Amino acid sequence: MFERAALIHYHEIGLKGRNRATFEDRLRNNLVFAVRDVGAPPIERIASRFIVPLTDRAVADAVLSACAAVPGVRRVSDALVLSREMHDIRAAAECAMEQAIELAAAGSVRTFAVDARRSSTDHPVPSARTNIEVGAHLQGVFGLGVDLSDPDVTVHIEVVQGAAYVYTRRLPGPGGLPVGSSGVVVALLSAGIDSPVAAWRVARRGAVVVGVHFSGSPQTTDTSTADVYDIAKMLSPYGGIGRVYAIPFGELQREIALACPPHLRVLLYRRLMVRVAEAIASVEGAKALVTGESLGQVASQTLDNIAVVDAVATLPVLRPLAGSDKDEIITEARRLGTYEISIRTHEDCCTLFMPRNPATHASVAEAEAAEAGLDVDDMVERATASSVWRDFPCAAYKPARRPPGACVNT
Numbered sequence: 001m002f003e004r005a006a007l008i009h010y011h012e013i014g015l016k017g018r019n020r021a022t023f024e025d026r027l028r029n030n031l032v033f034a035v036r037d038v039g040a041p042p043i044e045r046i047a048s049r050f051i052v053p054l055t056d057r058a059v060a061d062a063v064l065s066a067c068a069a070v071p072g073v074r075r076v077s078d079a080l081v082l083s084r085e086m087h088d089i090r091a092a093a094e095c096a097m098e099q100a101i102e103l104a105a106a107g108s109v110r111t112f113a114v115d116a117r118r119s120s121t122d123h124p125v126p127s128a129r130t131n132i133e134v135g136a137h138l139q140g141v142f143g144l145g146v147d148l149s150d151p152d153v154t155v156h157i158e159v160v161q162g163a164a165y166v167y168t169r170r171l172p173g174p175g176g177l178p179v180g181s182s183g184v185v186v187a188l189l190s191a192g193i194d195s196p197v198a199a200w201r202v203a204r205r206g207a208v209v210v211g212v213h214f215s216g217s218p219q220t221t222d223t224s225t226a227d228v229y230d231i232a233k234m235l236s237p238y239g240g241i242g243r244v245y246a247i248p249f250g251e252l253q254r255e256i257a258l259a260c261p262p263h264l265r266v267l268l269y270r271r272l273m274v275r276v277a278e279a280i281a282s283v284e285g286a287k288a289l290v291t292g293e294s295l296g297q298v299a300s301q302t303l304d305n306i307a308v309v310d311a312v313a314t315l316p317v318l319r320p321l322a323g324s325d326k327d328e329i330i331t332e333a334r335r336l337g338t339y340e341i342s343i344r345t346h347e348d349c350c351t352l353f354m355p356r357n358p359a360t361h362a363s364v365a366e367a368e369a370a371e372a373g374l375d376v377d378d379m380v381e382r383a384t385a386s387s388v389w390r391d392f393p394c395a396a397y398k399p400a401r402r403p404p405g406a407c408v409n410t
């Protein structure tokens with residue numbers, strides 16, 4: 001019998017030149033963190049791959065899927081570990097094929113292919129010869145047809161320095177970069193469908209996400225906050241969200257609604273949200289804001305209105321969904337598991353004090369004039385002081401030293 005291991009490939013981080021070692025260390029830390037509750041197996045780096053031994057069969061599948069969720073991972077293979085001797089490679093290929101046939105629906109495996117790669121030039125057997133030898137052996141044992149373009153099963157063989165790996169089953173990873181390699185961002189997280197997907201997208205590009213949610217409290221119940229916590233929990237296996245601040249926004253909205261022209265309300269709420277998010281960003285050392293806006297999706301998301309909101313931002317505002325259609329965003333939200341939470345009915349600030357006819361093409365001057373009667377700095381101060389924050393498992397997150405508000409970690 002052969003030992004079994006998760007063979008983890010990463011891709012993009014392999015291209016980062018001198019930073020490569022830092023990226024690999026981060027990915028390794030994030031992987032160690034991801035498997036901490038499933039036996040905490042050791043993780044070793046061999047020839048641009050990470051190897052996680054799957055000695056405990058009871059948790060092997062859990063280890064494979066935990067690793068496959070980690071940003072920066074391109075794919076995870078359920079591999080047999082063997083020597084580079086041809087007799088071992090043949091035997092392991094046979095073993096892997098047998099398992100693949102066992103796992104597949106009866107009669108569904110009719111064709112196969114062998115895909116050998118040699119990343120170590122000190123190995124004398126060229127990959128083409130391995131393909132032919134192992135292919136002939138498997139054909140003899142299983143009597144299956146060879147199909148190189150669309151086989152039912154592919155037996156992958158990787159020969160690296162000092163070892164070889166054989167597998168048929170591989171799980172796609174998220175790709176992207178290891179969380180922590182792109183700094184910290186503050187994501188404006190509503191309990192809606194879009195912003196969780198936006199936050200996930202930047203986490204996948206290596207950002208540690210600190211979420212900021214504005215609830216309608218005290219004018220409404222706090223159900224949207226509970227849903228945002230559930231969303232952060234759902235995204236936890238990816239390890240991208242470090243902390244979520246929840247901020248009661250109902251009273252501030254009421255003040256805006258009383259003092260300002262109705263058609264500008266939504267934009268003024270947003271401008272205040274951005275200012276508060278920036279106050280949190282400065283405490284958390286975040287270098288950008290993230291929103292779930294998609295160009296033209298609703299009235300507040302026209303180019304004119306985006307400009308009105310951005311005018312109060314001093315940090316870059318990333319909008320990873322700017323060019324996405326709603327159905328694409330929904331598909332991604334379903335895949336991430338956040339969709340079902342986002343469509344729950346929750347009371348939140350979005351439905352509070354809404355004007356009948358919101359401005360679709362406002363100007364910065366109009367917004368500034370409308371705010372003249374408000375003490376904006378004091379509003380930001382009150383918002384951050386009344387925030388509560390909760391932490392989520394994220395290896396790369398370094399908590400702010402003096403966060404405003406109160407901790408609600410349970």
Ligand code: ATP
Pocket residue numbers: 187188189190191192193194195196212213214215273290291292293297298300301348349350
């Ligand atoms: P979502 O599906 O993310 O709620 P949406 O389609 O409802 O977005 P808007 O309501 O215009 O669109 O919100 C645009 C963006 O503003 C959101 O994606 C989010 O980043 C931010 N935002 C809106 N409401 C809130 C809130 N209550 N708390 C935090 N951020 C918010």
Ligand code: MG
Pocket residue numbers: 190191192193350
């Ligand atoms: Mg919304």
